[in-house]
Amino acid sequence: MKNYFLAVLLVVGVASVSQAQKYRTAAGIRLGGNEFGATVQQKILEKSTLEGIALVGAREYSGTVLFQQHFPILGKRFNYYLGGGGHIGNFKDSGVFTGLDAVLGVEYKVNGLPILLSADVKPALHFNHEDWVNLATGISIRYVILPDKKENKKIWPFSKQEVEEEKAGWPFGKKKEEPPKKNTWPFGKKEEPAPEPEKKIDLKKIFKKQEN
Secondary structure (H helix, E strand, O other): OHHHHHHHHHHHHHHOOOOOOOEEEEEEEEEEOOEEEEEEEEEEEOOEEEEEEEEEOOOEEEEEEEEEEEEEEEOOOEEEEEEEEEEEEEEOOOEEEEEEEEEEEEEEEOOOOOEEEEEEEEEEEEEOOOOOEEEEEEEEEEEEEEEOOOOOOOOOOOOOHHHHHHHHOOOOOOOOOOOOOOOOOOOOOOOOOOOOOOOOOOHHHHHHHHHO
């Protein structure tokens, strides 16, 4: 069953190489062997997460904290991760126990859904436990509670340069329209002086002068 699930993850990852929605916080359930429980994963760096696991079994219960470094395989949707941490728990026969953990797994973000699937191998070294060494495997199904912030597409290589230049106007944005200027000579049309008013001829005055 576990090998089949890993094969399905690999096939789906090969078929989907586009970028996925990033996540900051995801929580869900974990199944592994005779144990089951809850898992919470929190992004702390660009490619690093902290995972907290609480498991309950037939004879024990435990809590584990793991630091994980993620590496993309085919885009950001499908990746593998590795890391380590520690655990503390209580065993029915011997009481409190502690230990160290390592983890190696694969992770797939379902396209279009806030679902995160993962499968891993988690070897552990126990102290004050009947099994000093344990090699556990598990499958986790998480719901993306808080997605990562989406990155704005940057056309201009210098971040906000294009937006600022577009607001500033031509030549990087829309050319600002300026009011038309009056053409003046000699670079434009020569302005002609206004015509003088026509003088009217008074015929009465002319006849009076001839009579005198």
